[in-house]
């Protein structure tokens with residue numbers, strides 16, 4: 001297992017393998033902005049890193065006691081999320097949908113350094129790209145496992161924290177919160193939206209984005225006839241996540257969750273289409289679709305393990321997975337939806 005030691009951790013709520021957050025030994029004085037936060041942060045000791053992970057069925061998972069997150073966090077999964085970051089950047093022409101709104105939220109202030117928080121940061125690619133683009137902005141990436149680099153640029157902090165619990169940032173102290181592909185990490189998305197609204201300053205920007213977990217076809221064709229295995233696969237995934245981890249679909253409800261909190265305005269939703277496979281007429285979309293299909297195969301295999309670990313019949317699960325993968329290579333017009341919502345806090 002190749003895991004680099006982490007840059008830093010925080011805060012004062014117990015060790016992840018005991019179901020709390022990190023409270024690693026050895027403090028430092030690196031906290032950039034204690035006035036903006038509720039707690040001190042302490043450096044993760046390299047010797048403690050293995051305790052953030054646990055091995056099952058040949059894959060490495062987080063050892064956190066209460067996060068519902070079901071996917072592995074090992075090298076194969078890290079490659080997958082890195083690859084998806086690159087695919088999305090190419091598909092969207094950047095790492096967010098609307099540069100104007102990001103620039104507006106990060107307009108320099110004479111009173112303080114602008115601050116961005118990325119929830120469920122993973123390997124931290126989004127954070128690192130943001131830090132490069134906005135060198136005068138402080139970017140915090142938060143996760144329950146230390147899988148980001150231990151050598152981030154000066155304007156980046158990677159932190160260990162459970163995003164289902166109160167964040168360490170003070171009320172109205174953050175300019176942008178970004179949360180991408182965290183739906184399976186979050187016990188209650190409406191609760192997360194409220195916590196995001198608490199830490200965002202009035203006018204601060206929430207960027208939320210999630211992959212749809214359902215079968216879909218271009219031109220709104222009905223997937224039930226064309227890709228029956230994909231439909232059954234996602235149905236089984238949804239049932240298993242709900243039964244075994246209490247997780248409900250989030251992607252196509254993002255806008256509703258954010259609007260119904262009553263704490264955001266200028267709520268804007270975009271649904272981006274990602275082709276699966278090489279069927280698209282446009283050569284650049286063909287290339288994207290080819291790479292996306294590879295990444296989806298890794299995801300589907302991890303979901304297969306999740307369903308078997310949750311007690312589903314292994315033979316039935318393998319049949320679904322094999323059928324879905326075969327459809328990816330034979331059915332023209334398969335797509336995935338990527339939902340993005342941007343909204344300004346109106347606390």
Ligand SMILES: C[S@@+](CC[C@H](N)C(=O)[O-])C[C@H]1O[C@@H](n2cnc3c(N)ncnc32)[C@H](O)[C@@H]1O
Pocket residue numbers: 062067068069073081082085119120121122123125142143144145161162163164179180181182184185186
């Ligand atoms: C699918 S990955 C997405 C990573 C990153 N946002 C991206 O888009 O590349 C989900 C991440 O959420 C993290 N995660 C799971 N449960 C969490 C929790 N309770 N608090 C913080 N992060 C969590 C996982 O460790 C994983 O790195």
